[in-house]
Each structure stands twice: as structure tokens, then as C-alpha cells.
Amino acid sequence: xxxxxxxxxxxxxxEMARQIRRDIINxxxxxxxxxxxxxxxxxxxxTALYFNKMKLDSSxxxxxxxxxxxxxxxxxxxxxxxxLARRGYIPxxxxxxxxxxxxxxxxxxxxxxxxxxxxxxxxxxSLGQGxxxxxGMAIGLRMNGKDNxxxxxxxxxxxxxxxxxxxxxxxxxxxxxxLTMIVDRNQCQIDNRTELVQELEPLKEKFHAFxxxxxxxxxxxxxxxxxxxxxxxxxxxxPTVIIANTLMGKGVSFMEDNYKxxxxxxxxxxxxxxxxxxxxxxxxxxxDLEEYAEL
Amino acid sequence: xxxxLDSPEMKETRQGFADALIDxxxxxKDLVVLGADVSGSVKTNLFRDAYPDRFxxxxxxxxxxxxxxxxxxxxxxxxxxxxxxEFATGRPFDQIRQSIAYSEMNVKxxxxxxxxxxxxxxxxxxxxxxxxxxxxxxxxNVITPCDYNQTYRAVKLAIDTHGPFxxxxxxxxxxxFTDINAPFKFGKADTIIDGDDITLIASGLLVWEAIVASExxxxxGINARxxxxxxxxxxxxxxIIKCADETGMIITCExxxxxxxxxxxxxxxxxxxxPTKMDYIAIDDTFGESGIIASELMNKYKxxxxxIYKKVKKHLKK
Ligand SMILES: Cc1ncc(C[n+]2csc(CCOP(=O)(O)OP(=O)(O)O)c2C)c(N)n1
Numbered sequence: 001x002x003x004x005x006x007x008x009x010x011x012x013x014x015e016m017a018r019q020i021r022r023d024i025i026n027x028x029x030x031x032x033x034x035x036x037x038x039x040x041x042x043x044x045x046x047t048a049l050y051f052n053k054m055k056l057d058s059s060x061x062x063x064x065x066x067x068x069x070x071x072x073x074x075x076x077x078x079x080x081x082x083x084l085a086r087r088g089y090i091p092x093x094x095x096x097x098x099x100x101x102x103x104x105x106x107x108x109x110x111x112x113x114x115x116x117x118x119x120x121x122x123x124x125x126s127l128g129q130g131x132x133x134x135x136g137m138a139i140g141l142r143m144n145g146k147d148n149x150x151x152x153x154x155x156x157x158x159x160x161x162x163x164x165x166x167x168x169x170x171x172x173x174x175x176x177x178x179l180t181m182i183v184d185r186n187q188c189q190i191d192n193r194t195e196l197v198q199e200l201e202p203l204k205e206k207f208h209a210f211x212x213x214x215x216x217x218x219x220x221x222x223x224x225x226x227x228x229x230x231x232x233x234x235x236x237x238x239p240t241v242i243i244a245n246t247l248m249g250k251g252v253s254f255m256e257d258n259y260k261x262x263x264x265x266x267x268x269x270x271x272x273x274x275x276x277x278x279x280x281x282x283x284x285x286x287x288d289l290e291e292y293a294e295l
Numbered sequence: 296x297x298x299x300l301d302s303p304e305m306k307e308t309r310q311g312f313a314d315a316l317i318d319x320x321x322x323x324k325d326l327v328v329l330g331a332d333v334s335g336s337v338k339t340n341l342f343r344d345a346y347p348d349r350f351x352x353x354x355x356x357x358x359x360x361x362x363x364x365x366x367x368x369x370x371x372x373x374x375x376x377x378x379x380x381e382f383a384t385g386r387p388f389d390q391i392r393q394s395i396a397y398s399e400m401n402v403k404x405x406x407x408x409x410x411x412x413x414x415x416x417x418x419x420x421x422x423x424x425x426x427x428x429x430x431x432x433x434x435x436n437v438i439t440p441c442d443y444n445q446t447y448r449a450v451k452l453a454i455d456t457h458g459p460f461x462x463x464x465x466x467x468x469x470x471x472f473t474d475i476n477a478p479f480k481f482g483k484a485d486t487i488i489d490g491d492d493i494t495l496i497a498s499g500l501l502v503w504e505a506i507v508a509s510e511x512x513x514x515x516g517i518n519a520r521x522x523x524x525x526x527x528x529x530x531x532x533x534x535i536i537k538c539a540d541e542t543g544m545i546i547t548c549e550x551x552x553x554x555x556x557x558x559x560x561x562x563x564x565x566x567x568x569x570p571t572k573m574d575y576i577a578i579d580d581t582f583g584e585s586g587i588i589a590s591e592l593m594n595k596y597k598x599x600x601x602x603i604y605k606k607v608k609k610h611l612k613k
Contacts, residue, residue: 031415033414033415034415074419099415099417099585099586100585100586101584101585101586101587101591101592101595102584102586103585105585106417106418106584106585107415107416107417107419107420107585108416108417108418108419108420110417110418114418114582115584123418123419124419125416125417125418125419125420126381126382126386126419126420127355128355157332157354157355158355160332160353160354160355160356161355161356162356162358162359189332189355190332190333190335190336191330191332191333191334191335191340191352197332197352197354197355198332198352198353198354198355198356
């Protein structure tokens with residue numbers, strides 16, 4: 001069992017997610033490069049997984065009976081780094097080094113053995129590859145007679161990559177019910193809204209037709225997130241997809257639901273407004289905008 | 296040729312690509328551009344806004360994009376397929392190999408954000424292998440322009456020349472120093488600084504670095520010839536042999552793995568025709584990492600003017 005105590009209630013988890021959002025803003029304003037929108041939108045789901053639902057031990061990231069986590073959309077690394085920091089995998093202070101030379105917080109995540117951070121199993125950044133890896137892990141675990149569970153986070157724009165659908169078929173064929181895919185359905189990608197770049201709808205029906213167990217939730221409602229993950233884990237006979245309806249830039253009014261925030265950081269003024277909108281939490285920030293001038 | 300070494304005009308090579316597309320699109324109605332959700336980054340959004348009915352969005356699907364481009368070429372169009380270096384070559388390699396190169400389709404693969412110029416994005420996005428992948432393909436023409444002007448001219452030439460092309464350029468602002476009015480001599484290298492002590496054969500971003508290094512060496516009495524090898528395939532054998540004969544040593548300079556890129560292309564000629572001493576400035580069989588491009592990464596990975604200067608000094612020290 002995990003040595004790190006979980007957060008129990010939805011309220012506690014949402015408070016942590018808010019802190020992670022603050023961390024994301026601080027990381028990005030320091031780095032002045034990186035993605036804002038996707039990371040802010042996925043803070044609730046990352047918190048639910050890391051602080052409640054996944055079997056893990058941050059002091060022993062390679063614990064044998066851990067649940068496996070794959071981030072197929074490497075560009076939302078800031079939410080992962082902030083979550084790993086708050087969960088104790090890496091020092092919170094290290095969040096200052098996002099995208100810096102000689103650092104571990106690569107623009108797109110790399111595993112510790114490469115030069116990345118503990119908790120990252122494999123590199124990502126080139127879209128469309130993560131689900132195949134997760135399916136391979138799920139099949140391998142079953143062959144080894146293990147009951148570790150596998151989670152994979154995918155973007156909605158990312159679903160336009162053909163490899164994703166190859167993996168969706170492989171998972172269905174092998175009935176990998178030890179795997180849940182969570183789709184960040186924020187309707188945004190780089191060039192525009194997803195349905196204008198290349199339409200994905202009817203998305204749930206597509207998964208259904210591919211023989212997956214499907215779930216659709218509000219990706220910012222903590223109770224719904226927790227419930228969906230429980231249901232997914234309990235489901236037998238098919239892999240599960242949770243289509244999480246989220247808002248790009250969630251929590252920061254001028255970023256919300258705006259695809260233009262896919263890949264840019266806030267400047268100091270924007271960061272200051274963002275931090276005012278994201279209510280202060282009991283955890284405390286690793287950075288104070290007052291220090292910004294000294295950077 | 297005189298260079299403004301201290302404050303050269305700075306311009307993005309990807310803008311040269313975008314401007315060439317827009318200008319060519321005015322008269323060439325067969326020109327079509329495919330987008331894989333990076334049109335803002337590679338600047339094909341400008342073509343899209345100018346000629347919306349000739350822009351085809353395929354979603355984030357580079358493999359599909361190459362196949363679609365081949366189909367469009369069969370239908371008589373001149374398709375330009377564009378993405379970041381790695382996702383325009385590594386990801387859809389087999390689609391390019393079979394449907395474009397082997398089948399000799401008139402597709403122009405134009406990659407931005409190549410080499411180290413995606414800096415902070417890190418290793419997954421830094422394409423150090425793209426020239427190798429494209430150069431090995433029969434029928435493929437490979438151009439690595441060194442600045443805005445040359446990118447503009449190379450793209451225009453590729454559109455007007457039948458056959459598959461790979462053109463490699465960058466995200467960042469970089470010195471714009473070649474003559475916009477001089478015709479682009481496909482397959483014929485430009486000797487931009489004369490010298491008999493050693494030859495620097497450079498491509499892309501490294502051409503400017505070689506120029507700066509050569510000017511510094513000149514002050515110390517060392518005359519390093521600088522050759523801009525903008526066309527990697529077909530390679531200019533004649534110029535390479537001439538450099539070997541006249542200067543006795545060649546150092547290639549590129550922002551790519553040291554194997555199979557420019558060094559490889561030049562070394563193949565040298566080994567076959569004029570065994571001569573060679574060395575390289577290139578990525579040394581490693582992946583990259585996040586960092587700031589010019590001041591940090593090019594320095595750490597030893598692909599800047601300083602590294603070129605030191606390497607020349609090392610070899611010419613008797
Ligand atoms: C293979 C590949 N092609 C293109 C890119 C460039 N790219 C990075 S993120 C992105 C858009 C992803 O959209 P989505 O999955 O919806 O993520 P979101 O915008 O919601 O963060 C693209 C095209 C990439 N990283 N990998």
C-alpha cells in the first residue's frame with residue numbers, strides 16, 4: 001500500500017487541484033515558454049488519480065504493485081510536473097526549472113533514466129503513441145498474472161492520429177479491461193477548435209462501435225471523476241474510455257475554452273490576474289510574482 | 296561578399312517559406328497546401344487565409360497527410376505537406392518512401408522547426424535525423440537553405456520543378472544574408488568566402504556560424520573557405536573535390552546528427568573520389584534537451600561559431 005496518505009474528500013482534492021493550477025501558472029510565467037491551456041484543464045483529473053485513485057508510493061516510484069500512468073500528450077507536462085511535485089516525487093522548488101537547460105523538467109516528459117523525472121515511465125511529446133504503450137503494458141501485466149491497473153491520458157486533437165485507432169482496436173481485441181483511457185475532451189487543439197480542424201464527433205459512438213466500455217463525464221466535477229474511475233476499474237471484459245469534458249485553461253477566465261492558449265505561457269500581468277482568480281490554498285506557492293523582476 | 300557580422304538583418308526562414316507559397320499561389324492555381332494542426336507554427340496559415348479553397352486540413356495526422364498529398368499529386372495538384380521536422384519525416388517515413396519517393400510523386404515536403412531550433416520543446420521535437428531519413432531515399436531532392444532569402448528561392452524552385460522535394464528550415468529568427476535576386480542554383484554549392492587553408496562546408500543555420508568563425512580566423516591569418524552546401528541531394532561532387540584538392544581538409548558544419556547528414560554526404564564523395572582529411576561540427580550521436588537555442592543549446596552541443604573556430608585551430612596547429 002502507499003505510504004503517502006491520500007486526500008479523501010472531493011473538497012480536499014479540488015483544493016489540491018487549485019494549488020496545482022497555481023503552480024502551473026507560476027512555472028509557466030518563470031519559463032516564459034510552454035503550454036497553459038491543456039495543463040490547467042487537466043488538473044482535476046491528475047489530482048484525482050495521483051491523490052486518491054492510483055496505487056503508488058512517491059518515495060518508491062518503481063514500486064512493484066503500482067498502477068501505471070501514461071501521458072500520451074506530452075505537451076501538457078506542466079500539470080504532470082506540478083502533480084508529481086505536490087505528491088512528493090520531486091521537490092516543489094524544482095518547478096522553477098521547467099524547460100531549462102541541464103534540468104529534469106523537459107519540455108516534453110522524459111523518464112528518469114534518460115534525464116527526466118521519477119514517475120515518468122517512458123518519453124512522450126510526439127502525439128499518438130501513448131495508448132499503444134499502455135495497451136502493451138496492460139497485456140504484459142495480464143501475462144505476468146499481475147493486477148496493476150493502467151491509465152492513459154489522451155488529447156482529443158490527438159485522436160486524429162491514426163495510431164490511436166490502431167491501439168483502440170488492439171485493446172478491444174485483447175479485451176484489456178485492466179486499462180482506462182481518459183480523453184481530455186476540451187474541443188481545442190492548436191489551429192482551432194477540434195471540430196473545425198477535423199471533426200471527431202460522434203466520439204462516444206465511435207468508441208462504442210470499436211467495442212470499448214464508454215463513459216462521459218464533466219472533467220471538473222471531482223465526484224464524477226472519482227466515480228467514473230471506480231466504475232472503470234471494476235468493469236470486466238472490455239477496456240474503458242472516460243471522455244472527460246473539460247475546458248482548456250480551466251480556472252483562468254481569459255484562457256477558458258480558447259484554443260489560442262494551447263501552447264503559450266502567460267506574461268507577468270496575465271499571470272497576476274490568473275493567480276487572483278485561482279483562490280489561494282492552504283498549501284502555499286513555490287514562487288511569488290514579486291520575485292519576477294529578479295529572474 | 297561583405298557581411299554585416301555585428302548586426303545582420305534577422306528574419307525567419309519559415310517566413311520565407313510562407314511568402315514563397317503566397318507568391319507562387321497567385322499564378323499557380325494547382326498549388327495546394329496541407330495542414331496538420333501546426334499551420335500557425337509553420338506559417339501555412341498565411342496561405343490558408345489568402346487561398347482558403349486551396350488549403351486542406353487533415354488534422355494531426357502526418358502519415359495520412361503524406362498519403363493525401365500523393366493522391367493530390369496524382370490528381371495533378373502540386374501539394375505542399377508541412378509540419379515540424381521530426382513529424383514531417385520520422386513519423387510518416389514509410390508513407391513518404393512508398394507513396395512519394397518510390398512512386399515519384401510531385402510532393403513538396405517542407406519542414407519547419409528543424410534541428411535545434413525548437414529549443415525549449417526538448418528532444419522529442421528536435422529533429423537531428425531528418426536529413427538522413429530523406430537523403431537515403433531514391434528520387435528525393437533535399438535542400439537545407441541557410442536564410443530567409445534562400446528558403447524563399449528554394450521553395451519557389453521546388454514548386455516549379457517536378458518531383459519529390461524535402462526542404463528543411465527553422466522556427467527562429469536568423470541572419471538573412473544571401474542575395475534575394477541571385478537565382479537559386481539547385482545542386483550547385485555556393486562558395487561564400489574564399490580561402491585555401493581549410494574548407495568549412497556548412498548547411499542551414501550553421502552557414503552563418505561558419506562565416507563568423509571564418510572571419511575571426513582571418514584576423515589570425517587563417518583563410519578558411521566557407522561553402523554553403525544548400526542542396527544535400529543531389530550533392531555537388533565537383534565543388535567537394537575542388538575543395539579537397541585546393542585546401543587539403545574539410546570540416547562539415549550542420550545542426551544534425553554527425554552520421555548520415557551533411558558530413559555523410561560529403562564523406563561519401565571524398566571516400567570515393569579524393570580521400571582527404573575530414574572532421575565535423577554536428578550533433579554527436581546524442582538526443583537533445585530543453586534549453587534556449589542560441590546562447591545555450593548550440594553552445595552546449597558544440598555546434599556554434601566558437602566550436603567551429605576551435606576545431607579549425609586544433610587541426611591547423613602544427
Ligand atoms: C506527431 C505530432 N504531431 C504534431 C505535434 C504538434 N502538436 C503538439 S500538441 C498539438 C495539438 C494537440 O491537440 P490536443 O490533443 O487536443 O491537445 P490540447 O490542445 O487540448 O492540449 C499538436 C498538433 C506533435 N507534438 N506530435
